[in-house]
Amino acid sequence: MAKDTGKIQPVRPEARQMGNWDMLATWIGANANNGTWYIGGVIAAAGMLTASTALIVAGVISYILLAFASYMGHRTGLPAMALTRPSFGVRGSFIPSIINLVQFIGWAAANTFIAAISISVIFKDLLGWPAYGTPGGNRGLIVGILIMSLLHLGSISLGERSVRMIERVGIVLVMLFVIWESVVVFRHVSLSAILAWRPSGHFHMTSGGAIDVLAAFNLAWVTAAADFSRFTKKKQAATTFSFLGANIGLLWFALIGLVATIATAIESGAYNPNDSDPSTIATKLGLGIVALLVIVITSTTANAVNLMAAGSALTNMFHRLKLTPALWLVTLIATCVSFIPLFFSTFLDAFIAFLDMIGMFLGPEIAVFLVDYFFIRKQDYDANEFNRKQGAYWYQAGFNWRAIVSWAFGIAIYFGLKRLPLIANTVGATFVAMALTAILYGILATRNRTQHTI
Numbered sequence: 460m461a462k463d464t465g466k467i468q469p470v471r472p473e474a475r476q477m478g479n480w481d482m483l484a485t486w487i488g489a490n491a492n493n494g495t496w497y498i499g500g501v502i503a504a505a506g507m508l509t510a511s512t513a514l515i516v517a518g519v520i521s522y523i524l525l526a527f528a529s530y531m532g533h534r535t536g537l538p539a540m541a542l543t544r545p546s547f548g549v550r551g552s553f554i555p556s557i558i559n560l561v562q563f564i565g566w567a568a569a570n571t572f573i574a575a576i577s578i579s580v581i582f583k584d585l586l587g588w589p590a591y592g593t594p595g596g597n598r599g600l601i602v603g604i605l606i607m608s609l610l611h612l613g614s615i616s617l618g619e620r621s622v623r624m625i626e627r628v629g630i631v632l633v634m635l636f637v638i639w640e641s642v643v644v645f646r647h648v649s650l651s652a653i654l655a656w657r658p659s660g661h662f663h664m665t666s667g668g669a670i671d672v673l674a675a676f677n678l679a680w681v682t683a684a685a686d687f688s689r690f691t692k693k694k695q696a697a698t699t700f701s702f703l704g705a706n707i708g709l710l711w712f713a714l715i716g717l718v719a720t721i722a723t724a725i726e727s728g729a730y731n732p733n734d735s736d737p738s739t740i741a742t743k744l745g746l747g748i749v750a751l752l753v754i755v756i757t758s759t760t761a762n763a764v765n766l767m768a769a770g771s772a773l774t775n776m777f778h779r780l781k782l783t784p785a786l787w788l789v790t791l792i793a794t795c796v797s798f799i800p801l802f803f804s805t806f807l808d809a810f811i812a813f814l815d816m817i818g819m820f821l822g823p824e825i826a827v828f829l830v831d832y833f834f835i836r837k838q839d840y841d842a843n844e845f846n847r848k849q850g851a852y853w854y855q856a857g858f859n860w861r862a863i864v865s866w867a868f869g870i871a872i873y874f875g876l877k878r879l880p881l882i883a884n885t886v887g888a889t890f891v892a893m894a895l896t897a898i899l900y901g902i903l904a905t906r907n908r909t910q911h912t913i
């Protein structure tokens with residue numbers, strides 16, 4: 460007899476309160492943050508033209524996939540990691556869940572740390588505290604991390620409702636401050652100088668390198684999409700508005716980060732992605748308080764999304780855990796993790812290593828669950844089977860080895876392609892590895908189904 464392994468409840472129709480603008484705000488708010496400025500600064504190493512082309516290409520591809528994943532949540536009312544049960548197996552979905560838990564706590568910590576660096580710069584200017592990186596400089600950073608963590612607790616305190624509120628209020632403030640910030644940045648630099656600038660020596664990045672960094676950065680949101688879209692009423696909110704929001708937030712902020720970094724490199728003669736933060740420029744103009752607010756608000760809206768995704772992943776792993784306590788738990792863990800980069804000599808190295816790891820794992824994982832839902836099972840997931848031992852999604856002992864093998868293959872392919880200059884330096888390894896994984900899983904899963912029906 461089939462047995463339940465735990466409850467997974469689709470969001471009830473009356474609890475579906477998120478409209479078009481909520482989803483637009485959520486995804487603009489997700490990408491409108493210091494981390495995106497920073498990544499703009501990182502890809503500046505490819506030069507202005509290559510970097511901005513890579514930005515558009517990687518953004519459009521990744522967020523089409525985001526829209527598809529988001530549609531899955533809208534249709535089923537289920538969170539993202541529960542939706543990996545039919546593809547990876549009722550037990551197998553534990554693996555994507557752990558990765559989501561780690562990566563979203565990691566993102567929250569990374570964003571917090573980047574914000575804390577900026578906060579420490581501002582404290583230096585406002586209060587004369589030593590700067591981060593100089594003796595005694597950790598004080599501003601630690602206070603910054605604590606400020607951010609308190610705001611995170613506030614934003615997730617009521618679960619999904621408070622997250623929605625923070626996105627609604629946050630986005631208006633983000634818009635106002637950042638339009639103004641953009642004006643400040645572009646007043647300071649000439650476009651022709653920016654286009655002409657090239658990074659020196661070992662910093663140089665190829666177009667493939669930029670696409671891989673950006674793919675990891677963008678795809679990391681795809682596994683959070685359904686955690687929000689399950690609360691949507693209309694399909695458009697889940698698909699079109701999520702796609703647009705994520706792209707607007709990405710392009711806007713990464714371009715500012717890109718331009719600000721290049722501008723600072725031209726002025727100072729040295730390239731440093733840490734200069735991507737326009738609030739540093741604002742502080743130089745004596746607008747420290749405003750800069751502080753921009754950083755704090757933008758990071759809070761982004762981390763609300765990260766913490767929601769991490770908390771939702773935790774509820775897929777421990778069925779008795781409700782969303783709100785799960786959110787509290789992951790927020791406290793994220794606070795602790797935020798201190799880790801203090802022990803790395805350069806934050807950039809840690810951040811790139813982190814991004815590399817996610818791109819490698821997430822790309823093929825996303826390929827598998829999208830192919831499963833749209834091609835193998837033709838948008839027909841049965842909510843009653845999600846918890847069943849020996850049910851439709853049980854496979855062998857709860858694991859779908861075809862999905863897991865395809866995933867492992869995708870990771871291996873990514874590694875292989877990274878060492879092939881023809882791919883790694885041109886279009887990048889991530890999307891190619893995903894396409895190959897999709898094909899392999901499509902073949903393996905189709906064979907499986909035909910054998911069963913014969």
Ligand SMILES: Nc1ccnc(=O)[nH]1
Nearest residue numbers: 566676677679680761
């Ligand atoms: N690009 C990102 C993906 C996921 N989380 C983030 O904070 N940022």
